[in-house]
Amino acid sequence: MANLGATSLRHYISGTDGTVPGVGGCPFDMDRLQRDYVDGAITPTRIIHFTGDELNTDVKMSLNPLGDYGKDGDEILDVLACSGFYETSTLNFRVPNLHKPGAARASDVWVVIPQNIIVPKLIKKLHQGAIDGIYIATLSFLNAGDEDKPKVVQVHDYTSCFIKFVDSLSYGALAVFAFSFVKVKITQHDYKQISEKGENKVGGQYVYEFDYNSALGKKL
Secondary structure: OOOOOHHHHHHHHHOOOOOOOOHOOOOOHHHHHHHHHHHHOOOOOEEEEEEEEEHHOEEEEEEEOHHHHHHHHEEEEEOOOEEEEOOOOOOOOOOOOOOOOOOEEEEEEEEEEEEEOOHHHHHHHOOOOOOOEEEEEEEEOOOOOOOOOEEEEEEEEEEEEEEEEEEEOOOOEEEEEEEEOOOOEEEEEEEEOOOOOOOEEEEEEEEEEEEEEOEEEOOO
């Protein structure tokens, strides 16, 4: 299928990440994703939350810890697939001093979600201004001595996001959208195994943020 609307960044590395370009530059094998989603119930490994009263999903999941990201599981959605990358240019390794010419770059973020009340709202936002924040969290089942439920182990916090593409028709039960962003903050929660009790305790947290407007990255 022709890669009809791929961004220059997506086109730049076409084929190197093992993805399958589709309608509008969609990088996923949507037939396989939809088959897996329709054929059986799947516990999500990632979820998404949108800020703003307009972007409600009417979906709740019991999660811990989620904190500011969706009020412990309110107004979230499963993420069936997600793709995005960050890159910068370097000179050849044979150059004595390894320089990084130019600026840091980031691709659009592509996300596959179930058809939901959020989809027409995303199309509305396609023709409006930015969304303040979009949070994509990675989940894991960990024994932390309380309830056996998914726990958030990583969060990508995107700020000043512009919806650039929405496909709500091509794939039946699933919808695809893409967005750009100004700033990303990545929070990693590390857990360590306590072998005597068979429990996992929080071992630490690492937070890194990069602002593409000011070309500034920092550890928080």
